[in-house]
Amino acid sequence: MNWIDNGSSIEIYPPMDFNFKECLVFLGRSEQEILHQIRDGYFYKLLKIDGELVLLKIWDTKHFIQVEFPINSPTPGVSEKAASYVWEYFDMNQELGSFYEMADKDKVLQKIVPKYRGLRIICIPDLFEALTWAIMGQQINLTFAYTLKKRFVEHFGECLTFEGNTYWLFPEFETIAHIDIDELRKLQFTTRKAEYITGVAKAMASGHITKEALLQQQDYHQVKKSLLAIRGVGAWTADYVMMKCLHQPAAFPVADVGLHQAIKRQLGIERKPTLEELEEMSTNWEGWQAYVTFYLWRSLYE
Secondary structure, three states: OOEEEOOOEEEEOOOOOOOHHHHHHHHOOOOOOOOEEEEOOEEEEEEEEOOEEEEEEEEEOOOOEEEEOOOOOOOHHHHHHHHHHHHHHOOOOOOOHHHHHHHHOOOOOOOHHHHOOOOOOOOOOOHHHHHHHHHHOOOOOHHHHHHHHHHHHHHHOOEEEEOOEEEEOOOOHHHHOOOOHHHHHOOOOOHHHHHHHHHHHHHHHOOOOOHHHHHHOOOHHHHHHHHHOOOOOOHHHHHHHHHHOOOOOOOOOOOOHHHHHHHHHHHOOOOOOOHHHHHHHHOOOOOOHHHHHHHHHHHOOO
């Protein structure tokens, strides 16, 4: 992590291929998003660090990413954790050179990847949030998924109001581990989703599921097997969480509807590709399936 602590603000020096504007396009794709705000090119994100609520104001100065703390000056420990969060959130550890080389020669990717160069996977560093959001999105459209998320966050999350704007935090698993599923059903969660989400919260509260343990398993298949053992987690959810939270570049949510739509559009074909065709295409994407998926998703927001 390459950063400088200026006391009241921090400077983060991202890797070569990093395009903050492109990342903001992706982050701004839904009006319903409740966990961050974008205004006048500034990105606002509320975090909880060492028990206190910390608001970040983030923007690009052309030379580095500036992070300010609009409410109060942070202690050095808080600055470091904030820098570390931003570094992970924008997936800055990932070296993208060989991804761009591969994309250059690929018929599905060669048009779109140069267009969005510098876009990084926007991560969900919190494992509970990643799992819960993926479960919420199962078998419903994205608009309704965002509606459920908004209700869930406003009902169980913490918030902070500053200069007339209210910023929200995703609920903590410790809170959700103690609620009754009826509380989720009142928010229009199905019984099954309510059971899955409270089940994940309980498993995390008891220490059965931790991000640290999952990150220690380097092997893609091993991590996927551990995730699939969680009730409510199928193949798509496992790959989504591996891609967005566990930094597995080979994660490939092969059954994703948006992915099929984007490939169909890039190849100019009438029907969506079959799973066999997808597997064949993806031999060229080996080790980069997560980035391929993310760039293809980005192409849908044209």
